[in-house]
Amino acid sequence: NTLKATAEEVAASLCAEGWTQLDPPAGLGAAAGRRAIPARPPPAGCFWLDPHVPALLVLPPLTELHQHALVASHALILQDKASCLAPAALQPRAGEAVIDCCAAPGNKTTQLAALSGGGGLVIACERDARRAGVLRRRAADAAGASVRVVQTDFMAVDPRAPPYADVTAVQLDPTCSGSGMVERASYQLGGAEEEEGGAGGGGAKLHAIAATQLELLTHALSFPAARVVVYSTCSIHPIENELVVAAALRAPSVRAAGWRLAPALPAW
Structure with a gap:
C-alpha cells in the first residue's frame, strides 16, 4: 500500500x-x-x-x-495477484475521480487509491449494509480520505449527478459464478477472505448472472466523463466475460458514445 x-x-x-x-x-x-x-x-x-x-x-x-x-x-x-490485475489495467491517473462499482470487501478499492497516489477520489459503491461496513472500515484504515464509501446499488447511481459526473475511470467487478477460483487450501495465506463475487450456480443461474452483469456494464459505460472502464470477474465462463463485453459494445447507447475494446495489460 x-x-x-x-x-x-x-x-x-x-x-x-x-x-x-x-x-x-x-x-x-x-x-x-x-x-x-x-x-x-x-x-x-x-x-x-x-x-x-x-x-x-x-x-x-x-x-x-x-x-x-x-x-x-x-x-x-x-491479496492474490489475480485480484490486483483489474486496478493495474485501469491505471488510474493522479488526481482523477474513480468509481469502484461493486467494491466490498475493498482490496481493489484501496489498491486504486494507492495507484492514483491518494490525490484523487475513489468512490466505492456497495449495496449490502454489512459489506459496506467492512468496506468502510478497511478503506478508512488503508486509504483514509482518498476513498468515499457510498452504500447504494450501483444501478441506482445517476452518472450525470455530482460527484459521479466527474468520474473518468470506472472499475466493475460484479458478482459472478466464481468458477475461476480453484481450491485455495494449499495457497491461502491465512484467515478467511470475503472475496468479491462467488454466486455459483448452473446453466440457468449463469444466464441470470450474465444478464445482471450486462446491465451493470452497460450502466458503467454511461458515465459522461469516463475515459476507461475495466470489467473483470472471477469466472472462467465466456458467458460472464467475453460475451458480456461483446453484448455491451453492441448496445446502441454504448456505440453512440464511441466505446471500443482496448488491450488490457499488454505486457502480460
Whole structure:
C-alpha cells in the first residue's frame, strides 16, 4: 500500500528481518509472441517484486503474515495477484475521480487509491449494509480520505449527478459464478477472505448472472466523463466475460458514445 510506504521501504524492512529479495525469473509471464516460463513461487524465505503489477511483492505460498507489523499498519495488504490485475489495467491517473462499482470487501478499492497516489477520489459503491461496513472500515484504515464509501446499488447511481459526473475511470467487478477460483487450501495465506463475487450456480443461474452483469456494464459505460472502464470477474465462463463485453459494445447507447475494446495489460 504505497499510501503508507513505498515498495522499496517494505522490501527493505523484510530484508532487515532476514528475507532475501530476488529478481523475478526472466520471461515470467511474457507477452504473447515471446517465450514465457512457467510461473513458480519464490523459494522459502525469499520474495521478488512482480513485473506486471506496481508495488506487488510476491511471497512463497503459505507465508503467514497476518500478525506482521507491516500488515497491522496497512503498509502491506495480503491479496492474490489475480485480484490486483483489474486496478493495474485501469491505471488510474493522479488526481482523477474513480468509481469502484461493486467494491466490498475493498482490496481493489484501496489498491486504486494507492495507484492514483491518494490525490484523487475513489468512490466505492456497495449495496449490502454489512459489506459496506467492512468496506468502510478497511478503506478508512488503508486509504483514509482518498476513498468515499457510498452504500447504494450501483444501478441506482445517476452518472450525470455530482460527484459521479466527474468520474473518468470506472472499475466493475460484479458478482459472478466464481468458477475461476480453484481450491485455495494449499495457497491461502491465512484467515478467511470475503472475496468479491462467488454466486455459483448452473446453466440457468449463469444466464441470470450474465444478464445482471450486462446491465451493470452497460450502466458503467454511461458515465459522461469516463475515459476507461475495466470489467473483470472471477469466472472462467465466456458467458460472464467475453460475451458480456461483446453484448455491451453492441448496445446502441454504448456505440453512440464511441466505446471500443482496448488491450488490457499488454505486457502480460
